[in-house]
Amino acid sequence: MTDVRQIRVTVNGAAHELAVESRRTLADMLRHDLGYTGTHLGCEHGICGACTVLLDGQPVRSCLVFGVQADGCLVSTVEGLADGDELSDLQQAFSDHHGLQCGFCTPGFLMLAEGYLSGGRPEDMGEPDEAEIRELVAANLCRCTGYQGIVEAVLTTARRRLAGRRPSQPGRLAEDAPAEEAGGR
Amino acid sequence: MDSGWIGARLTPPDYQRLVRGQGRFADDLNAPGQVWARVVRSPVAHGRLRSVGTARAARAAGVVRVVTAADLDASRGRTDPTASRTGPGRAAGPGRAAGPGRGAGQGPPLIPVRLELQGLDLSRYLQPVLAADVVRYAGEPVAVVVAEDPYAAEDAAELVDPDIEELPAVTDARAAAQAPGAAHLFPGGNVAADFTLGYGDVESAFAGAACVVSLDMEVGRHTAVPLETRALLAVPDPMSGRLDIYGMTKVPVFNTGVLAGMLGLAPELIRAHPVDAGGGFGVRGEFYPEDFLIPWLATVLRRPVKWAEDRAEHLIAVNHSRQQAHAITAAFDDAGRILALRDDIVHDNGAYCRTHGVTVPELTVAMLPGPYRVPAYRGRVRVVLTNKTPCGTYRAPGRFEGAAVREQLLDVAADRLGLDRAELRRRNLLAPSELPHRRALSTLGTDVVLDAGDYPGLLEAAIAAAARLGYHDMVRRGRSAGRRRGLGLAAFLEKSGLGPQETADAVLEETGRIRVLAGATSLGQGAPAVLAQIAADALGVAPEDVTVVCGDSARQPSGMGSWASRTTVVCGSAVHRAASALRCGITQRAADLLEAAPDDLVVGHGTVSVRGEPSTRISLAEIARAAGRDGLSARGRFDVDHMTYPYGVHIAVVEVDPGTGGVQVLRYLVACEIGRAVNPALVEGQLRGGAAQGIGGALLEELRYDPAGQPQATTFIEYRTPTAAEVPPVDVLVSEEWPAPGNPLGVRGAGEGGVSAAGGAIACAVRDALGLDGGVGGLPLTPARVTALAGSKER
Numbered sequence: 001m002t003d004v005r006q007i008r009v010t011v012n013g014a015a016h017e018l019a020v021e022s023r024r025t026l027a028d029m030l031r032h033d034l035g036y037t038g039t040h041l042g043c044e045h046g047i048c049g050a051c052t053v054l055l056d057g058q059p060v061r062s063c064l065v066f067g068v069q070a071d072g073c074l075v076s077t078v079e080g081l082a083d084g085d086e087l088s089d090l091q092q093a094f095s096d097h098h099g100l101q102c103g104f105c106t107p108g109f110l111m112l113a114e115g116y117l118s119g120g121r122p123e124d125m126g127e128p129d130e131a132e133i134r135e136l137v138a139a140n141l142c143r144c145t146g147y148q149g150i151v152e153a154v155l156t157t158a159r160r161r162l163a164g165r166r167p168s169q170p171g172r173l174a175e176d177a178p179a180e181e182a183g184g185r
Numbered sequence: 186m187d188s189g190w191i192g193a194r195l196t197p198p199d200y201q202r203l204v205r206g207q208g209r210f211a212d213d214l215n216a217p218g219q220v221w222a223r224v225v226r227s228p229v230a231h232g233r234l235r236s237v238g239t240a241r242a243a244r245a246a247g248v249v250r251v252v253t254a255a256d257l258d259a260s261r262g263r264t265d266p267t268a269s270r271t272g273p274g275r276a277a278g279p280g281r282a283a284g285p286g287r288g289a290g291q292g293p294p295l296i297p298v299r300l301e302l303q304g305l306d307l308s309r310y311l312q313p314v315l316a317a318d319v320v321r322y323a324g325e326p327v328a329v330v331v332a333e334d335p336y337a338a339e340d341a342a343e344l345v346d347p348d349i350e351e352l353p354a355v356t357d358a359r360a361a362a363q364a365p366g367a368a369h370l371f372p373g374g375n376v377a378a379d380f381t382l383g384y385g386d387v388e389s390a391f392a393g394a395a396c397v398v399s400l401d402m403e404v405g406r407h408t409a410v411p412l413e414t415r416a417l418l419a420v421p422d423p424m425s426g427r428l429d430i431y432g433m434t435k436v437p438v439f440n441t442g443v444l445a446g447m448l449g450l451a452p453e454l455i456r457a458h459p460v461d462a463g464g465g466f467g468v469r470g471e472f473y474p475e476d477f478l479i480p481w482l483a484t485v486l487r488r489p490v491k492w493a494e495d496r497a498e499h500l501i502a503v504n505h506s507r508q509q510a511h512a513i514t515a516a517f518d519d520a521g522r523i524l525a526l527r528d529d530i531v532h533d534n535g536a537y538c539r540t541h542g543v544t545v546p547e548l549t550v551a552m553l554p555g556p557y558r559v560p561a562y563r564g565r566v567r568v569v570l571t572n573k574t575p576c577g578t579y580r581a582p583g584r585f586e587g588a589a590v591r592e593q594l595l596d597v598a599a600d601r602l603g604l605d606r607a608e609l610r611r612r613n614l615l616a617p618s619e620l621p622h623r624r625a626l627s628t629l630g631t632d633v634v635l636d637a638g639d640y641p642g643l644l645e646a647a648i649a650a651a652a653r654l655g656y657h658d659m660v661r662r663g664r665s666a667g668r669r670r671g672l673g674l675a676a677f678l679e680k681s682g683l684g685p686q687e688t689a690d691a692v693l694e695e696t697g698r699i700r701v702l703a704g705a706t707s708l709g710q711g712a713p714a715v716l717a718q719i720a721a722d723a724l725g726v727a728p729e730d731v732t733v734v735c736g737d738s739a740r741q742p743s744g745m746g747s748w749a750s751r752t753t754v755v756c757g758s759a760v761h762r763a764a765s766a767l768r769c770g771i772t773q774r775a776a777d778l779l780e781a782a783p784d785d786l787v788v789g790h791g792t793v794s795v796r797g798e799p800s801t802r803i804s805l806a807e808i809a810r811a812a813g814r815d816g817l818s819a820r821g822r823f824d825v826d827h828m829t830y831p832y833g834v835h836i837a838v839v840e841v842d843p844g845t846g847g848v849q850v851l852r853y854l855v856a857c858e859i860g861r862a863v864n865p866a867l868v869e870g871q872l873r874g875g876a877a878q879g880i881g882g883a884l885l886e887e888l889r890y891d892p893a894g895q896p897q898a899t900t901f902i903e904y905r906t907p908t909a910a911e912v913p914p915v916d917v918l919v920s921e922e923w924p925a926p927g928n929p930l931g932v933r934g935a936g937e938g939g940v941s942a943a944g945g946a947i948a949c950a951v952r953d954a955l956g957l958d959g960g961v962g963g964l965p966l967t968p969a970r971v972t973a974l975a976g977s978k979e980r
Contacts, residue, residue: 002246023336037213038206040463042412043496047901050412078206091204095196098870102709103203104210104413104463138910141901143412143464144709145870146877147909 007071011036012080020067026060027051029067030077038078038107042141049140052108052115053077059115078107081114090114090157099153101144108140113154117161128158188789190722191930194866197714198729199461208461211416211432216489219418220249222479223338224498225328225345227320230354230572230894231370234320237328238346245344247337250486252478253328254317257293292317294447296472298542299439302630303380305543310377312537312575314447314477320349321370321536322574323896324501326474331482331490354894358533358569359510370536370570377534378543378568382550384625385561390525394516398598402590403963404944406508406533406888409579409878410906411709413463414494415503417475419483426454428480433457434706435470436746437738443472444480455480459736465708466878467578467748468504471540475502497899504577505888506545508533511590521602521609525561528553528590532568535575543568544629545576548583548680551628555591556640556678556832557613562624572894578748580878581937584679589883589944592675593960596949600958606949607648610676614640629683629749635830638858638923644676647834647856650918656838656852669841669975670851671954675945678832679857681934682754682925684825688743689756691720691763692818693771697791697806699724699731701763704744705756706736710936711867712752716760718863719753719930723764724771725788726805750831750934753863755823758928763821770817774808829925831933833857835876835946841954843975846968848884848951850911856918860925860933872939873915879943881907887965915939 003022008015011034020029025044030036030053042050044063051062054076081088087095090113100106116136121128133155137147202208227234239251295311316327327347332338353368355361361368361375369375391397417432428450433440437457445452462469475492483490494502510531516524532546550564579585599609615622617639624633651657656672663670690702701720705712713733721728734740735747747756768788775793776783785796794802809817838852855872862868885905889897898904924931948961951971955978963970 021336028335031213032215036206037210038208040208040210040413041212042414042463043901045496045900045902048412048496078204082205087201087204094204095200098196098866100200100203101711101870101874102412102462102464103199103208104411104461104709106203107206110204134909138908141412141906141908143410143466143878143906144874146873146875146912146915148873148914149870151909151914 005068007068009070009073009075011075012077022066022068024067025063026065026067026070027062030062036077036079040104040107042105047141048105049112050105050108052111052140054111054115057115057119059112076111078110081110089160090153093153093157097149097153097156099145099149105140105142109137109142109150112136112140117158127162128155130155133158188722188725190718190728191861191863193718193864195714195718195728195864197711199713210413210461210463211418212493214418214431214460215491216418216420219489219491220331220333220486221335221338222482222490222492223330223342224326224475224478225330225342226498227316227323227325227327227347227349229320229349229351230323232320232349232351234316234318234327235348235350238348239328242330242341242344245337245341247333248341249331249333251328251330251345252482254293254315257315294477296474296539297443298538299436299540300542300544300629302543302547305378305380307377307538307542309371310538310570312474312539314474322572323894324574325536326478329478329482331486335493354572356571356573356890356892356894358531358571361571362531362567362569370572375570376567377538377570381563381565382626383563385525387525387527387561387563390561391516394524395519396517396598396602397514398517398594398601399514400590400594400597400960401512401962402593402960403510404507404586404589405963405965406505407579407882407886408500408503408505408888409466409468410904411464411466411469414496414499415469415475416493417479418489418491419480420489421483421487423487428455428484430455430457430480431460433470433476434462434708434736435465435748437706437736438742438744439746440472440476441738444477447477448481448484457736457738459707459734462708465710466580467506467582469708470706471504471577496901500888500899500904501574501896504539505535505574506576506579506582507586507882509549509586513590513594515594515598517598517602521604521612523557523559523613526554526559528564530564530566532566533571533573534568535571535573537575539575539577541577545578545582548628549587551626551633552584552678552680553587553591554624555588556615556676558615558619573890580875581679581941584677584937584941585879585882585944588675588677588942589948589964592942592945593948593952596952597959607644607674610644611641614644614676616641631683631826631828634827637926638832640676640832643832643856643858643920644834646920647836647854647918650856650916651836651854654852654916656836656854659838659851663840669843669954671839671841671950671952673837673946673948673950673953675835675942675949677835677938677942678830679938679941680828680830681750681936682825682829682928683749683751684755686822686824687745687755687759688741688820688822689759689763690741690818690820691767693767693805693809693816695806695809697804697809699726701731701733701760702740703733703735703756703760704741704746705752706747708747710871712747715753715863715867716757719757719760720764723761724768726791730791750936753932754829754925754928754934755825757863757930757932758823759821761821761929762823763819766819766821767817770819771805771808774812774817775803778803778808778811823928825927827927829927829933831857831859831938833938835942837946837950839947839950839954841951841971841975843972846971848966848971850880850913850947853880853913854916854918855939856920857935857938858920858923858933859935860923861921861931862919863932865919868919868935869917871935872917875937875939876915876943877907877912879940880912880947882965883944883947884965885911887967
């Protein structure tokens with residue numbers, strides 16, 4: 001009765017081959033079959049965006065995508081943002097600007113913003129303003145912060161990336177790195 | 186004494202792992218051999234439950250067990266419905282339901298009231314963990330399916346067949362109070378409680394008034410909507426007989442106590458482990474039916490049982506809040522001074538009295554006079570049961586509702602008296618010289634004594650800040666361009682720091698690090714970070730050298746949990762005492778080792794050294810090792826009889842589109858006196874996040890029901906929490922002018938001031954924008970309501 005398919009999927013650069021029931025959501029597959037529990041489920045009907053991941057570089061609600069649809073695709077989750085001990089510029093900005101409290105919606109916001117900043121935003125749009133970032137951030141729900149820190153974090157990161165350098169972080173060496181390296185791994 | 190960590194704008198250490206996706210929320214955890222539970226809920230609002238057909242579900246693929254209330258009766262020896270009188274503090278006994286056809290000793294366990302107030306007996310109205318013979322709201326648990334896989338459990342749940350003879354549903358609380366017998370939720374009627382708080386000679390004051398102003402106002406049904414739904418994992422250990430539970434938050438010691446009583450287990454065999462929680466706001470962590478059902482199933486099946494709620498369930502299962510109808514009247518003299526205040530409130534409590542009992546209605550009437558001088562007051566509230574999801578607290582319970590009503594009433598009165606709206610408030614706010622101010626009423630078992638502060642001073646500061654930030658100009662400019670803009674100002678009085686006590690342990694580990702075991706719980710509000718700063722400040726170590734463990738029922742077995750903005754005030758004070766005592770122990774031990782006088786020693790940078798001789802020193806790790814197997818630790822306990830009262834002002838600028846009824850909040854300011862900010866960045870976060878929730882409640886959020894009692898908001902499409910498009914940047918004015926006199930840190934609690942006056946400020950702003958003579962009539966100010974208000978003004 002159950003319809004199981006064999007699929008191959010690359011998550012944060014790691015190749016996985018697994019059997020998955022056709023109706024299983026990408027979110028459940030990531031969380032419970034592959035152990036990427038950083039992707040969270042807040043509504044399971046596509047509104048809150050806590051489950052946002054990148055599917056071939058584009059932000060998707062992983063609660064509205066079946067696992068089998070990711071066959072042959074590259075998936076990026078929040079676990080892939082940091083480079084070892086070093087947070088990505090976006091993650092660091094969320095922390096610096098108190099863009100989180102409980103942290104449940106945070107992975108979704110990070111992936112939404114990462115998808116936008118590293119892929120979705122045309123080069124010729126110039127420097128983003130607060131209204132543009134606020135519109136982006138309005139795609140997902142947060143219940144703790146009132147969004148201010150999230151908007152500030154994404155805006156700061158967008159501007160820094162446009163300026164072509166990583167932020168200098170207090171208490172550690174400031175390392176400049178190419179913008180495209182910062183995310184989408 | 187003070188090493189400067191209190192007041193430092195630090196980043197909570199938990200952020201590091203949370204932005205990496207390394208949170209450990211309950212649904213992230215799994216145990217070997219685990220099965221999944223799915224709760225089957227009543228599809229109708231009110232009816233006699235004739236039977237629950239489980240045969241088809243039990244035969245479905247992957248199903249392990251299907252249970253109903255009958256299975257609870259069968260395991261009567263294990264579950265004693267009268268045995269849950271084990272909670273700490275003011276825990277009340279559960280009593281026994283007197284429903285039809287339920288004899289003594291029969292029926293599932295009833296969930297007890299956690300806060301017994303005003304001497305009221307609510308035992309007839311308690312919720313059973315599974316409906317046995319009557320269902321009283323759509324969403325009430327009637328069965329649980331356990332399967333090898335969550336998808337299988339969900340499939341099989343659809344095969345469970347409850348046979349329900351429908352009864353008339355009551356969804357309007359005012360009608361429910363007068364409903365005929367067939368529509369009674371319980372024998373004897375639908376009014377669970379009817380009580381009045383107040384003082385002074387209200388009648389004489391009204392008789393001598395120069396001006397009397399009345400207002401009718403409804404507040405809609407809201408719920409807190411933490412982004413993480415509830416989840417529980419219960420793991421039985423056959424070797425020790427222990428039951429480990431992940432996902433119980435807020436009041437884990439109380440909850441494990443209740444559970445132990447229901448299961449007939451010794452309380453020490455049940456351990457609630459701390460996990461991350463995706464927001465609390467009042468609803469998460471109370472004892473719900475699932476808090477019995479999931480652990481009970483784990484003991485019956487002898488396997489780990491996991492339950493993860495989905496959002497549709499959450500919106501009909503978790504506590505609702507706020508829904509009230511007020512008829513308020515105030516008497517003024519000719520100078521605009523309040524002579525008396527009278528309110529008559531109908532509180533829609535849903536189908537049962539859950540753990541909060543009458544907390545919300547009681548707080549509503551007790552806090553209604555707010556920060557004002559009210560010489561005579563009488564507030565009556567009727568707590569009415571309806572066929573809707575039962576209610577409990579949601580951030581600023583009773584104060585959001587009361588401020589929404591009171592602050593509009595003051596605006597209507599100011600207009601009537603020809604006074605500036607701020608000026609009317611100036612004349613009525615209690616002056617610093619009038620504090621402490623005792624009101625002859627009680628709430629949450631404490632006398633209301635407003636402790637200290639400068640209410641008019643903060644009002645002036647807020648108005649000046651708004652003017653400086655261009656709020657008033659923005660309204661004027663918009664109006665001259667033909668836009669319907671308005672400014673609303675609302676003052677609030679909060680309460681926090683509810684006792685009666687809290688305990689904490691501070692331990693010097695062999696590594697030289699400090700471990701703090703706290704009775705508070707982490708709900709995502711930053712409690713561990715704040716408590717670490719308090720401990721570090723008292724000890725003279727860096728906050729990163731302090732590990733705080735919150736919410737582990739085994740390691741802080743007398744902890745009372747985190748609610749009522751009590752964490753920083755009450756648990757913070759206990760941590761301060763524990764850390765101060767540990768510092769004494771450390772310096773005493775160091776004095777022996779260094780052969781110096783304790784008074785000559787300074788603690789800092791992980792060492793203890795002799796003042797003026799920094800080379801004569803010993804590390805904390807060496808001190809710990811020298812202390813041997815007993816180690817060094819200290820317990821701190823903080824007892825308190827009275828609450829402390831934060832206060833403040835909200836100012837909103839809105840623009841109303843009279844055609845569509847849309848309301849845009851353009852600017853928003855929260856001014857709040859919090860005594861002392863342990864971490865100003867987290868305080869600002871609390872105020873901003875609170876304001877966002879308040880804006881949602883004022884404009885967007887409502888849990889509607891149709892006349893048959895069917896919930897109309899079961900997804901985020903119908904229940905609209907605000908996004909970044911609806912919440913403007915929020916200006917915050919954190920005042921630390923008036924430390925709370927009742928605790929060693931002077932803190933007042935920051936959890937609820939951001940939401941408290943949001944309904945009031947926005948209602949006043951919309952009223953101002955539309956130029957209404959009366960009030961707005963109700964919250965949320967949906968497009969339908971706003972267009973009606975705009976239309977009534979046009980006519």
